[in-house]
Amino acid sequence: MAQKAAKSLASRNTFILRRNHLVTVALHLLFLLFQILFVRPRSWVLYLTFCLPAIAIEVYLDVIGRPEYSHDGFLRRPGQDLDAEGLTDYMWDVVYWTWINILLVLIFGNNAWWLYLVVPAYTIYLAATTVGGLKAMFSPPKDDEGATTAASESKRQQKLGKRAQQRMTYQNQY
Template sequence: MAQRSQKQLAVRNAATLNRTHLIALLIHTLYHLSRFFLHRRLSLLTYFLLVFPSLVIEFYLERLSRPTHNPDFSLKRAGEDLEAKGLTEWMWDLLYWTWACVVLVALVGDRGWWAWVVVPGYSAWLAFTTFTGMKSGLSGMMGAGGSEGAEGGKGGGEAQSKRQAKMEKRGGQKMVYR
């Protein structure tokens, strides 16, 4: 039972990679059949430019996660987990979105590539909202957040905790700010 989890990971990775390559083959074959029979004016240059990142990701995942075996068929390396969070998850999302765009192009023609704009558009929107949220959060730390107006000028402009406010209300320990 040694390395049971590694063996399970190797089996799961091999199955996932085989399924991924089969789906990619079917989708790209569908595109080329559609280009040959339905939409003869589909741009191959656009196809290669927009599909190239997904092919690079697919082969990177293959290289990183394909299990390797010793000559005696014992497991040498299980490969990286394909279900990992973070960058691996982002690569899968990009791969799936590219496949969806290729199918859309096969169905409606070159206008379907405009769906690819959603990825950089969403990334730009996410970066903008993160930056503006961070900017407003940092301005609150610098004293420009407007907390003085809510306190009514009490305590030298610094915010009080609920415990401090209760203690001052009872007449107990009063905090002196210098």
């Protein structure tokens, strides 16, 4: 029963990595097979441009998620959780979108590579909404005319503000 959570994380990571590597290899072999068999060749430059980042991400996820075992067969490190939210989740989105894009290129031709631009557009959208949310979070509330409302301040904050104004007027008199 020792390290039950670590062992289950290690087995889940191993399953996820094995499944994703098999799908990636199958899709790339399918693409290469279509590349060789059909007369109208696909663009190698676009293929490498759009697939290399996903392959690099998959290698990175393999490095951080692969469990390590000692020579005795005991679990040393289960690896990081590959189902984690945040950046890891976004990396999986890039890998999955690359898979979808490879299939679309096989069906519709080279022009489907340009659908890959959805990924940077989505990133820009997420960044813009995050920055907008941060601005709204740190800006003081405003009333209809754009001035900050005194009612949103506590009584203690209002008293401290009045004292600061009085100190400024006293300093300006001398």
